[in-house]
Amino acid sequence: MVLNSIEKLLEKYENGETSLKEEQVLKNYFSGDNVAPHLEHYKPMFMYFLGNQQEQFTKTLPLKTKKRFNYRWLSVAAVAVIMLGVYFNQPDDLGTIEDxxxxxxxxxxxxxxxxxxxxxxxxxxxxxDEVNKGASTLNYLNEIENSTSIIFKKDQ
Known part of the structure; x- marks a missing residue:
């Protein structure tokens, strides 16, 4: 009965449908000594998961974020400066010629x-123009290749 439930849990595990409690049941089963012979190939995988669960990261992580310059505001400022420059630098006399x-x-x-x-x-x-001449020469080569492929396909 226990073996049937383990096999069902393994099937659910392979489909990615198990809960954490069910996975713990599988880990406990495969960490024991009484594993069924046809399920022995799962034992190293679950033993790795148990060992991996004990590992801890000991290095410190820097939590300071770098300040990023917001380039959107730079473009808005540039447009504003250009608009002000155009507005204030309009010449009064455009130099019309009477004659x-x-x-x-x-x-x-x-x-x-x-x-x-x-x-x-x-x-x-x-x-x-020279590139276009070369390309037209290549078109002739493509035509030759097409005709030779037609000839050789008929012979085969």
Whole structure:
């Protein structure tokens, strides 16, 4: 009768359904000398649990927490400083030009300068055309591989 209850407890234990009292019953049973022969392989596990229960941690743990800087408030402060700077540094005179021809010439100079800087930026990424050529060559290789795989599959 005791053996049946131990086997039922072991089944519950393996399914993770035992209570602490039931686990203690199992530990007590396997720490004794009269363990059934077909349950001997459980004995080292429960003996380990009994020994492990006696271990105690003796080192001291530092309980001081490090102060962490809250970066969210830093971003809020940065936005506030920028907004105040924009508000107080608004120029009164924006430099409007009365002569339309002079205004056109100024706008043309500024657009030419912007175009010049954009052209310098696009010149540095010219190597991407070479990458595209290499990728198209790889596509040809994929087509060759597909056709050879079709040929070899038909032979097999």
């Amino acid at each position: 339309p021809e002079l205004a056109f010439n100024e706008v043309s100079k500024q657009l030419a300068m912007i175009s010049n800087h954009f052209n310098k930026g696009t010149a540095t990424v010219g190597y991407l």
